[in-house]
Amino acid sequence: xxxxxxxxxxxxxxxxxxxxxxxxxxxxxxxxxxxxxxxxxxxxxxxxxxxxxxxxxxxxxxxxxxxxxxxxxxxxxxxxxxxxxxxxxxxxxxxxxxxxxxxxxxxxxxxxxxxxxxxxxxxxxxxxxxxxxxxxxxxxxxxxxxxxxxxxxxxxxxxxxxxxxxxxxxxxxxxxxxxxxxxxxxxxxxxxxxxxxxxxxxxxxxxxxxxxxxxxxxxxxxxx
Numbered sequence: 001x002x003x004x005x006x007x008x009x010x011x012x013x014x015x016x017x018x019x020x021x022x023x024x025x026x027x028x029x030x031x032x033x034x035x036x037x038x039x040x041x042x043x044x045x046x047x048x049x050x051x052x053x054x055x056x057x058x059x060x061x062x063x064x065x066x067x068x069x070x071x072x073x074x075x076x077x078x079x080x081x082x083x084x085x086x087x088x089x090x091x092x093x094x095x096x097x098x099x100x101x102x103x104x105x106x107x108x109x110x111x112x113x114x115x116x117x118x119x120x121x122x123x124x125x126x127x128x129x130x131x132x133x134x135x136x137x138x139x140x141x142x143x144x145x146x147x148x149x150x151x152x153x154x155x156x157x158x159x160x161x162x163x164x165x166x167x168x169x170x171x172x173x174x175x176x177x178x179x180x181x182x183x184x185x186x187x188x189x190x191x192x193x194x195x196x197x198x199x200x201x202x203x204x205x206x207x208x209x210x211x212x213x214x215x216x217x218x219x220x221x222x223x224x
């Protein structure tokens with residue numbers, strides 16, 4: 001296990017650093033008073049069990065190696081959630097413009113969704129991690145999707161684990177129908193985007209002013 005800890009350490013560092021930087025992008029929009037295309041960011045390092053399954057699928061030895069690092073491009077994974085479909089292209093462009101990473105591959109599963117109905121935008125990036133032994137270039141996968149796409153993908157992932165990738169025909173058809181319904185929801189929300197964003201701004205600006213508990217608590221603390 002010690003060898004795996006050493007091998008995965010740069011990936012954990014890459015995920016931690018990229019999460020901070022991507023969340024920082026979201027904060028910068030708020031500071032400038034503009035609506036952020038990023039709703040929230042999550043990240044993880046692929047568990048050993050998943051690395052084992054992927055290595056077997058690709059015919060690679062399950063051991064820390066440069067070949068494993070090259071072939072498994074999603075050991076470090078980050079997910080950026082957006083409210084609207086149009087935000088995905090905006091976020092992807094922001095990532096392309098960054099100088100602290102290099103985009104080496106992009107896969108558009110939104111315009112060209114998978115047969116299962118899966119939709120998401122994937123970017124494989126090369127990110128330099130500074131360690132006590134020097135710089136290590138780590139591959140990471142950034143998935144950009146809407147909340148509706150993420151909900152569908154989470155359900156599909158659980159079912160895929162249960163059925164080992166071989167879905168009963170009825171389940172497969174229902175998943176495809178659900179994927180189309182989720183995308184239809186995204187399209188409907190995009191059509192009233194301006195109204196939604198105006199309502200969100202109004203809510204944010206007025207929620208504290210209309211909550212006397214917040215003001216009272218603040219005043220009590222000042223007296224203390």
